[in-house]
Amino acid sequence: MPSNETRTRNHEVAAPKLLTVVGRTYFPIALMARLPYAMVVIGVLTLVVAGRGSLSLGGINSAMVGLGTAIFGSFIGAAADRWGQRPVLLIAGLANSAALIFMAWVVFSPLPDAVVLIAAFAIGATAPQAAPMSRSRLVEIIMSKLAGPGQQKTLSSTMAYESAADEFVFVFGPFIVGLLATTFHPVAPIIGAVVMTLIFVSAFALHPTGRAHVNASSGPRAQAPAKELFTFAVLVVVLGTFGIGLVFGSTLTALTSLMNDLGHPEEAGIFYGIMGIGSAILAIAVALFSPRYALWARWLSFAPVMLVGAFIMSTSDSMITVVIALLLMGCAVGPTLVTLFSLAAERSPLGRSATVMSMAGSAIIVGQSVASAVNGILAEEAGTSAAMAVPMAASALVLVAGLLNLLVGKRARKRDLVHS
Template identity: 50%
Template sequence: MIQAAGLSYFPIAFIARMPFAMMVVGVMTLVVAARGSIALGGLTSAAVGLGTALLGPVLGMAVDRFGQRSVVLVAAIGNSLALLAFAWAAFAPVPDIALLGVAFLIGATAPQVSPLSRSRMVGIIQTRLPLRVRAKTLNGTMAYESAADEIVFVFGPVIVGLLATTLNPAAPIIGAALLTLVFTTAFAFHKSSRAVDGHAGAVVDRAPLRELLRAPMLVVVLGVLGMGLFFGAMLTALIAFMGEVAQAEEAGVLYGVMGIGSAILALSVAAFSTRFSLRARWLVFSSALVAGAIVATFATTIPIMILALALAGIGVGPTLVTAYALVAARTPRGRSATAMTIAGSAITVGQASASAIVGLIAEGSGAQLALLTPLCAAVVVFGAGVANWVISSRQPTR
């Protein structure tokens, strides 16, 4: 893959996805600091998620039609401008509704480098690599992509916290705008985009959109949505928990316990035997996610919470790898970018909505009640895995 995509691709694509992981938390942090309202902060985070949910798949459809280069470039410019406008509007004498509108634009213009990177990698595997190595390379590539996502989704909030406390509450949003303008533009113009852009223009018999609404695809999207809910619920509940037992600012360090183990295990998926089927992996590793969430509900001290996060980390990475591998396998012809952006949007929607809801729960009822919400999210992931097992037995994944 390094030879086929180019060595420079991987660091560019990695840094280019960082702003996406900083947006939801950065928006909430800035609003709380500038306007003094946790409720408004939660609403603006939800507005970002809503914009991504409504316009993210549209961006994917545009990529399938016109190619990644032009669509990603336009999105990068628009997203940078929206982020800078939000950094100004948060402190400006503008009404809250205007702030929500700009937050919606941030989500709507998000370039979604992560799902488009997966789509680009799948295109390269299908067009440039020998048939005998495609299945193994796809498995390893999805493992790398999920590990990269894990790292940015865990350390994105940490970077937001560091910039907000050491510089200014607006610094994370301004930093995300600059990263988007530089690295997302580099991602758009990278030579690897030619592999999928040329193919996109050549697809005449593109499958109808209704093919994406079939049960085998919808159940995977539900599982990915559950993972986004888990990310948002766990981080917000952890902040509330640390605010009661220590200092809320230390939550990001503890959250890294889950992310580091998850990233390592996500990479290890490439070494799994093919006899360990995708549907079995989903059930096994989502069970670890549920177990970690159960331990978190009983956490009253930091060591117990560390145990819960480490146990949950066993499940997070491999479950995401499995879900995206199923998305790649079940994508209808000519709809790769659309399918991947739908899955990527599901994570953001889950994270944003859970952050808003759990924040209100924590503020009104305390950390112990908030710590029940990651368990609810983990059950959604496990339930989707059970449904996938039933569907897969009826219609084997190609």
């Protein structure tokens, strides 16, 4: 009779790998599908400043993109939970492409600024939410099809990759916007976002994994009451991702102001990309952490590092110090994002995974939009030194959210201990 150890080894051998289940095309398509989402905030800012000649109006339009996402992003996730990701993504992708095309036209039209603001709001409201839906899709596949002793390790590695992918697009999205706008025309990033949305969001929607959550029966899926989406345990995670969005937006605008003072504003995106180096590496390295290293403890370990990096940047008197500060911040941002989305996966109510992931993902965009608008105005009115201090306040909010997370019930934190 085979021993328990032999049966375990046989089960591990027989258990399918995630890549086998989702296919080799899934991850490249999912990565490209989320890139337009990361480009629109800065793309709209760049376009409006070029077309209307007003930095403050550009910042307000970026904020309107975030407002649209804040109001409708979670509804798009809820619709995916209710009717499936495929139809929701296809409809959102088409609507978002139409809104982007309208924005590209209206900015250079004689129509008033109010119409431009409406277009920006529509862009945010129709954003396809590819990143949170990818997380939701993969979590459901792992929990339903990859049962076994390696399930938690696979989940941890997947959340690490997904956060690294987010780091890539949120850091290099603005870089691509700057490159396209400088090389071609300020409208080029918007047209590029339209093309990528139509191709890659559609491909992501039509991928075979888009049917993953639909079970054999055609009846409605079991779902927890909507009120469970607004528990303290869920909202504190959303607050954390909002803080990360503030870090992204405030850091980019602070660097833009700094490089403008030095006479090289086009280089801001390059220096911003430095933060993504350590962030992506450390985000992937989270998969190597011991399951005994609890999620709440990880949050409280890396948030102070982010705050220290932001403090160094705010007091920097040389570009070398700024680079060191950005690397330090990046090394903290990556693991913190992995932790936050792992907590979001753990605390998602039954049948509400896409909704919670959309809430967390939308909070990043909202934070980025708000910080881009507010810090841009602050840089104009109070100077670069004031703008350089805002990432420190944003990092402090992430730390405060981590401390508030300690108020989550002891039972929930014990679950977090083994769910990484």
